[in-house]
Amino acid sequence: MTEAALAEEMERHIANGLSPLAAGILSALDLGIAKDARSFARIFGVAHALVIRESGILADRGLLSRADDHRGTFSARE
Numbered sequence: 001m002t003e004a005a006l007a008e009e010m011e012r013h014i015a016n017g018l019s020p021l022a023a024g025i026l027s028a029l030d031l032g033i034a035k036d037a038r039s040f041a042r043i044f045g046v047a048h049a050l051v052i053r054e055s056g057i058l059a060d061r062g063l064l065s066r067a068d069d070h071r072g073t074f075s076a077r078e
Contacts, residue, residue, distance in 0.1 A: 006031060018063075021046065021054045026063065 006027055013023035025040060027033075034040035037055055041048040058064035 006033070019054070021050065022058055022063075025051065025055055025058065029064070 009027035009030055010020070010023040013026050014020060018026070024044060024046075025034075028040050028043070029035065034043055037051040038048055040046070041051045055064055
């Protein structure tokens with residue numbers, strides 16, 4: 001995985017109307033960089049609460065499934 005691949009994936013999601021944070025979450029999942037909210041927050045230096053909130057929005061939109069555990073584990077997209 002390169003920074004260019006991550007940027008390209010994020011741009012694709014942003015072009016579909018997602019926020020940069022939402023695009024980052026989906027891109028990290030797609031590229032196997034982070035599988036849960038806590039690791040995403042740590043890797044990218046984002047507050048865990050913001051990642052949890054944004055992943056909830058993605059789940060409400062049907063773009064992400066979340067496990068109900070303390071880490072906010074992302075599961076396969078629907």
